[in-house]
Amino acid sequence: MHYTGEDSAADALRTLSDPRLEVSAHYRISRDRTIYQLVDERLRAWHAGVANWGGDSDINSSSIGIELDNNGNEDFAESEIGALLALLADLQGRYRIPPDHVLGHGAVAPRRKLDAGRQFPWRRLAEAGFGRWCDKPYPSAPPDFDAVLGLRALG
Numbered sequence: 001m002h003y004t005g006e007d008s009a010a011d012a013l014r015t016l017s018d019p020r021l022e023v024s025a026h027y028r029i030s031r032d033r034t035i036y037q038l039v040d041e042r043l044r045a046w047h048a049g050v051a052n053w054g055g056d057s058d059i060n061s062s063s064i065g066i067e068l069d070n071n072g073n074e075d076f077a078e079s080e081i082g083a084l085l086a087l088l089a090d091l092q093g094r095y096r097i098p099p100d101h102v103l104g105h106g107a108v109a110p111r112r113k114l115d116a117g118r119q120f121p122w123r124r125l126a127e128a129g130f131g132r133w134c135d136k137p138y139p140s141a142p143p144d145f146d147a148v149l150g151l152r153a154l155g
C-alpha cells in the first residue's frame with residue numbers, strides 16, 4: 001500500500017498514467033471512496049521499486065499495488081479507508097493473502113520510502129484482519145537496535 005503523495009486526485013492520476021515516469025499501481029483509491037483499477041491484476045505494475053520482503057526482491061512481480069489518495073501529511077478519509085477494507089477483503093479472499101502480507105511500501109523499502117505514512121490507520125486494518133499492529137506500551141528497543149534488521153526478521 002502506498003500514498004500518492006499528491007494534493008489532488010487529478011495530479012495523482014496524471015502521475016500514475018504518465019509512461020515517462022515509469023510508476024504504476026493496480027489500484028488507486030480516491031478520497032471519495034472510488035476505486036480505480038489502473039493495471040490488470042495479472043500484470044506487473046511498477047509500484048515497489050527496489051524492495052525486499054520474505055527473500056523476494058522482485059516485489060512488483062509478486063504483489064498488488066494500491067495507491068491511496070493522500071499527500072502524506074493528512075489524515076486518510078474515512079470513506080477511502082472503507083473502500084480499502086472492501087478491496088483488501090476481496091483480494092484476500094481471491095488470493096488467500098496472509099494477513100501479515102498486507103504491507104506498506106515503507107516495510108518493503110525501509111530506507112527509501114515512508115508510505116503508507118504515519119497517519120495510515122494500521123490498527124484499524126489489523127482489527128479488520130489485515131497487516132500487523134502492536135498496542136502500547138511498546139517495549140523499548142535496545143540502544144543498538146537496527147530497524148532494518150528487525151524488518152528482515154519479520155519478512
Ligand SMILES: [Zn+2]
Nearest residue numbers: 002003105115
Ligand atoms: Zn509508495
